Amino acid sequence: MGSPGCEHMGCGAHSPLYITHPHTDARKAWRDEVEDIKPPRSLLGLTELSWPGVYLPRYDKLAAEEHPWVLRMTEAPPSSALPSRTPELSPPATSQASGDMEGQVEECSLEQVQTMVVGEVLKDIDTACKLLNISPDPLDWSCVHVQKWLLWTEHLYRLPQVSTMFQELTGRDLCSMTEADFRQHSSQFGDTLYAHLDIWRSTAAMKERCPPEDTKSTVDDDSWSDVMSNYPSQPIHLWQFLRELLLKPHNYSRCIRWLNKEKGIFKIEDSAHVARLWGIRKNRPAMNYDKLSRSIRQYYKKGIIRKPDVSRRLVYQFVNPV
């Protein structure tokens, strides 16, 4: 493995950073356009993210995929064409987190941007841990946990069936494998998986070095306390799972989103996607929307979820909104 240096990035001449708009549709469009699903390295100029005690050496391989809304290293655009200042490029349905981030990032130094990016990594790992019910530290994973993580990563990066190539491995097995080992299991996507695992490992190692109090002051997020208080966690209920997804619009607004958060009304935008996520969470590979919706309907009697007054397809309402 070679260290992913600036030769991939074209960043030696201090190319200016500018912020791409965080529209999730743009992210989808970008994804759809990219035939090679490995994130293009040229999209992100950060090779080593600086944060007290944090080193995410392979983040460049994945960050553009996970955080395309954050930044894009590019040639300087005409000053009048800065996307973040161009109203028509501002999406109407930007998630709050991303919108806030965009505003914050606009005038930030590179270091501040990096800190925010690291914060987003923590959030994403936190979310995955909650939804998969796994430890943030890969060394703790059983074979089942590894399969969950693989399925999740497969889903996240649109990797076709990679989980089948890594059967019966514990997290410790996975961590002892080299990048070459990963490539041997999957010549096409081994390096992507290795990079993603590396982020998890680095983050877990960072967490060990930095007590939560230290990290909390740097990241305005509940990441570690949430992760730790959640693991090992209780069996999750479907309604809790849906709420978790809804509370992470940055990650999941493409498949489920609030229509009216105050009233608890939400819409499942991609029924198959949500069902698959639920199936991964519950270790039910055969889960589909038919079954998931049946489970939702069981909540009608219990007064947890109902159809809104004006019934619409794929739209439900929490009886007791947050």
Place this chain on the structure above:
DNA sequence: AAGTAGGAGGGTA
């Protein structure tokens, strides 16, 4: 075709 509604039986913690 896909989604909605609800009955029924079964598995598991």
Place this chain on the structure above:
DNA sequence: TACCCTCCTACTT
């Protein structure tokens, strides 16, 4: 026993 999961039929959009 609670909480789904699975399968099913009938109906609606």
